[in-house]
Amino acid sequence: MILQKLLGIDLPIIQAPMAGVQGSALAIAVSNAGGLGSLPCALLGLEAMRQELSAIRAQTSRPFNVNFFCHTQPEPSVERDAIWRETLAPYFAEYGIDASAIAAGPGRFPFSAATADALNEFRPAVVSFHFGLPSADLLARVRSWGAKILSSATTVDEARWLEERGVDAVIAQGLEAGGHRGHFLSDDLDTQVGTFAFVPQIVKAVKIPVIATGGIADARGVAAAMALGAAGVQIGTAYMLCPEATTSAVHRAALKSDAARITALTNLFTGRPARGIVNRIMRELGPMSAAAPAFPLATAAIMPLRAKAESLGSGEFSPLWAGQNASGCKEVSASALTRELAAAVVDARY
Structure with a gap:
């Protein structure tokens, strides 16, 4: 007690x-x-x-x-952000997203x-x-x-x-x-x-x-x-x-599917390791990427991809946070x- x-x-x-x-x-x-x-x-x-x-x-x-x-909020790095956006460029092109129009943000x-x-x-x-x-x-x-x-x-x-x-x-x-x-x-x-x-x-x-x-x-x-x-x-x-x-x-x-059985720590969505259900971007870039800006600055560039994919019913670019046991x-x-x-x-x- x-x-x-x-x-x-x-x-x-x-x-x-x-x-x-x-x-x-x-x-x-x-x-x-x-x-x-x-x-x-x-x-x-x-x-x-x-x-x-x-x-x-x-x-x-x-x-x-x-x-x-x-x-502690990190100092934004133009170089790091450019590398991150270049890493995401094929996905921006696939979804018709103008990367130059994406504003930076703290997340x-x-x-x-x-x-x-x-x-x-x-x-x-x-x-x-x-x-x-x-x-x-x-x-x-x-x-x-x-x-x-x-x-x-x-x-x-x-x-x-x-x-x-x-x-x-x-x-x-x-x-x-x-x-x-x-x-x-x-x-x-x-x-x-x-x-x-x-x-x-x-x-x-x-x-x-x-x-x-x-x-x-x-x-x-x-x-x-x-x-x-x-x-x-x-x-x-x-x-x-x-x-x-x-x-x-x-x-x-995703939580109700077999996909929930496989989770991994990833820094792709925020810049800091967090556990989520493995999806397309985690598989293709690897769950941990040195290109991702420091937490929480990675969020801004990936948000438009998430929004576009979710509007089409897809969670392949979403942070599907979940623990290793979704059975409950x-x-x-x-x-x-x-x-x-x-x-x-x-x-x-x-």
């Missing part, structure tokens, strides 16, 4: 924040079911964030999590003073971060609201680093997890291990609660993670077919799924 007491929730289930496939509706449903719903804000401008947070406040009185990225936004100012109006019960933590002064502002702070670790060293900086719980992200790797102390992907090998190591290394994530898709997986010492579980992929999710039609189709994806309400995921641990009275 340690995580439930810490976060003020009934069930040890956290809905993973999934930028691009969800908004407030999914977070509301999970929080109202007794879990911790999450709102991803990396793709939201300040006004859009306020609107989503207002919707959550209007529809639940339960705790919820607001999630942010903590990356993702890190937590900032302006974000903190806007968030101060809502003072959420839980704030989580990906790619480390924001600056000490920004973190102090979040703490001043009384918010509990979570952040992801992909190695034991990262977990210890987070504990030293006072996070309330650490999210142990296993290799199986969908979406972006949360690494921040090293870019070496070989340092990340599977969830069920990783969780016991972190539990042994830190004194704060550990939240397992990656490849957990049903009640048995939740129970297994907690048997290994996790205080709770964060789940993303399993929620992506719920009606409250905004997962696109092509993404839903169900077209049921997020409330029902949350209760189902927690059933085994509730019966065991963890």
Whole structure:
């Protein structure tokens, strides 16, 4: 019950924040079911964030999590961008896209003073971060609201680093997890291990609660993670077919197909490794490419390809984020799924 007491929730289930496939509706449903719903804000401008947070406040009185990225925006490189666009040139030609008309853009936004100012109006019960933590002064502002702070670790060293900086719980992200790797102390992907090998190591290394994530898709997986010492579980992929999710039609189709069995880490869509279902562009360019600009600058050039292909019913140029285990994806309400995921641990009275 340690995580439930810490976060003020009934069930040890956290809905993973999934930028691009969800908004407030999914977070509301999970929080109202007794879990911790999450709102991803990396793709939201300040006004859009306020609107989503207002919707959550209007529809639940339960705790919820607001999630942010903590990356450092890279300096744009004209040379790197030119190489990337040249790499994509055959696809632009195939779809009749004028590469010269594609504007550059940041793609993702890190937590900032302006974000903190806007968030101060809502003072959420839980704030989580990906790619480390924001600056000490920004973190102090979040703490001043009384918010509990979570952040992801992909190695034991990262977990210890987070504990030293006072996070309330650490999210142990296993290799199986969908979406972006949360690494921040090293870019070496070989340092990340599977969830069920990783969780016991972190539990042994830190004194704060550990939240397992990656490849957990049903009640048995939740129970297994907690048997290994996790205080709770964060789940993303399993929620992506719920009606409250905004997962696109092509993404839903991929999750329901045999293609979902094969995922890979790729930097093609954003410039940073993230796990998704293998599609045409990943097969033809290789999932990892040195030509891709630094995160998040790779996004701008590939967006028109994605939009054009999706308009034709194709997800071959889309970031089809998913973990290695999509078997738990169900077209049921997020409330029902949350209760189902927690059933085994509730019966065991963890």
